Amino acid sequence: MRKRTTVAGLAALALILSACGQASGGGKTAAQGDMALGAAEGAKVTVVEYASTTCSGCAAWNETVWPEFKAKYVDTDKVRFVFREFPTPPQDVAVAGFLIARCAGDDKYFEVVDHLMRSQVEMRNGAAPRDVLLRAAQAAGLSEARFKECTTDKAAIAALEQRIKDAAAAGVSGTPTFMVNGQIVADNSLSGLSARIDPLL
Secondary structure, eight states: OGGGHHHHTTHHHHHHHHTOOOOOOOSSSOOTTOEEEESOTTOSOEEEEEEOTTOHHHHHHHHHTHHHHIIIIITTTSSEEEEEEOOOSSHHHHHHHHHHHHHHOTTTHHHHHHHHHHTHHHHHTTOOHHHHHHHHHHHTTOOHHHHHHHTTOHHHHHHHHHHHHHHHHTTOOSSSEEEETTEEESOOSHHHHHHHHGGGO
């Protein structure tokens, strides 16, 4: 039972997050805690994805669009790609996943997020969320003791809560939400994003 408290204990946080109020935040300007790839800050084009490790639409985009998008725009430094966290139900699992990714370090953050996105099917098929989260942590080099520390870090949880408030203030209400230079883009297919990005390059 004790082993399950790490994830289950975050349920209270999930309630807080679901009721977050408005705060400052935006799509093109850098925000505290941004995780980014590609071009440097100040690039002509900044693409922001608000996503959750428990969002099936986010996982689908990660699998089907991200590889081509990354090859076309990120690996070539044509755009600055920013990933912002916006936990969706089950929020306690998403929150724990993001806390683990942050603990893993900047160099492994996206690796952990990708791992968790790809593990969604496993969890939907009955795998215990804690087991999946722990495996992702261990794959990133975190011990079980460190896993527990990361998912109960009050300062990290408070920082995540602030990032979610900023996302709400920027007009984000669900995931995935994409912004190109601060403007929400409804069509997040590669062609839809390219139609907004290419004229700006």
